[in-house]
Amino acid sequence: MVRFGLIGCGSIAAKHVDSIASCPNAELVALADPVPERMNVLVEKYARARSVPVSSVSAYADPSLLTQDARIDAVVIAAPSFMHAKWTKESLLAGKHVILEKPIALSLKDADSIAELASISRRRVQVCHQLRYRPNMRLAKNWIDQGALGTIRAGSVSILLNRSPDYYASSAWRGTWEKDGGMLLNQGVHLIDLFLWLINDRPESVYGVIGHGNSPKETEESAAATVRFAGGAVGSIEATTLCKPNNLEQTLTLVGDRGTIRIGGAGLTEIKRWHSDDFPAPPFPLAAVNEHLEMYEHFIAELQGTAGDSRLCVTASEARRSLEVAFAVYESSHLGIPVRLPLASFDTKSMSVKKS
Structure with missing residues (x-):
């Protein structure tokens, strides 16, 4: 089981919650967003889909608390673009794998730092180019x-x-x-x-x-x-x-x-x-397939050592x-x-x- 935390509860986050809820080997354990109402909507969405109590998903106003949550294996970053590098690097430093919305960063320096940190920490970063x-x-x-x-x-x-x-x-x-x-x-x-x-x-x-x-x-x-x-x-x-x-x-x-x-x-x-x-x-x-769900299933399979085509992972x-x-x-x-x-x-x- 891969336990996910999600940073950023804007419009794109619903797609991530749907994908996590549809993966039998995935579990959503925490959300982070400065707007409680947005978190509540997604918690209820996930709870309905998985038939679990809303109390099973923690809600954090501060994403740093989510990255330090020991229950979490992988952090999904669906925050605005200018926050991507910050929360990706913090997640990697906390020992988490990352699923990251595009673009990876707004500078080459940050993109290179993310790649280097992923290599040093031996953690996977999957950037959301799901059309592959x-x-x-x-x-x-x-x-x-x-x-x-x-x-x-x-x-x-x-x-x-x-x-x-x-x-x-x-x-x-x-x-x-x-x-x-x-x-x-x-x-x-x-x-x-x-x-x-x-x-x-x-x-x-x-x-x-x-x-x-x-x-x-x-x-x-x-x-x-x-x-x-x-x-x-x-x-x-x-x-x-x-x-x-x-x-x-x-x-x-x-x-x-x-x-x-x-x-x-x-x-x-x-x-x-x-x-x-x-x-x-x-x-x-x-x-036709749900490419977003396929991306999640491939990412989970990679973490579990059962993935097939490595060319798909971004x-x-x-x-x-x-x-x-x-x-x-x-x-x-x-x-x-x-x-x-x-x-x-x-x-x-x-x-x-x-x-x-």
């Missing part, structure tokens, strides 16, 4: 790793979403460089992670631009970038949160000299093209890759030239100064 657990994505990974597309020459991700003014007005930290970090880190990083995971090559340079609209938020509303990889492939990223009246599409494309895969649709679930010169096309559609070091590419888009936009990877350093707080 979708059957389509797992099949794409297996196909590509077996050479079904040949040598990948090009690829792209397109993220055409809508985030209303009310979304940013709902919390003061949203849309700020210092505490939120930018649209690419929050809405775009899932597809950037998938792209880097599937192409399995090292990005060498990024040439990016970002755009601001008329909204009062500090961070970008649109972004575009070209990524050059060490193996010669060229990739592109386009992202916006301005689509009217709602989300339009998310698309992932990989083009090799032996085949092409393109997955799209508003929910990134539609097979647009799936071709290999050498492999027969699989039967579609594949059965460790701190793995999550740093997509973080760095997003940061490179920001840095390139500021400088007006391509930037080479790896970046020596980057912190989203610097963008406030650069914009002014």
Whole structure:
């Protein structure tokens, strides 16, 4: 049994509570949030799902008390982005494993510190890039790793979403460089992670631009970038949160000299093209799964030593890759030239100064 504590009881926390409640080898033992009403809602949700008394889940106003709770094996961090590094490092120092909402951090220094602490403490960090657990994505990974597309020459991700003014007005930290970090880190990083995971090559340079609209938020509303990889492939990223009246599409494309895969649709679930010169096309559609629950079950299996495909887990070091590419888009936009990877350093707080 893996006993979980959860820090942060905002909107995304309900999904974590649902996943914990659905795992027979998991138990929620504590929550931490400065707003008691938010904790009460989640405690009742979990208690109903597991048919346990609400008193079985402790509630802490101070997350530090949760990280020091000896009953807890793993801490789930669903707090706002600017708190991710602080509570992850404190949890690791307390000997806990961590499930961490994206982005892993708002600076490369913090991301590297988390990876180093995880290694030193021999604790696992799973960053929530749960789209890897979708059957389509797992099949794409297996196909590509077996050479079904040949040598990948090009690829792209397109993220055409809508985030209303009310979304940013709902919390003061949203849309700020210092505490939120930018649209690419929050809405775009899932597809950037998938792209880097599937192409399995090292990005060498990024040439990016970002755009601001008329909204009062500090961070970008649109972004575009070209990524050059060490193996010669060229990739592109386009992202916006301005689509009217709602989300339009998310698309992932990989083009090799032996085949092409393109997955799209508003929910990134539609097979647009799936071709290999050498492999027969699989039967579609594949059965849908709850990828968030799959992520939890895989994480628990890793802790218990029974996990299968290790490629699925997004460790701190793995999550740093997509973080760095997003940061490179920001840095390139500021400088007006391509930037080479790896970046020596980057912190989203610097963008406030650069914009002014």
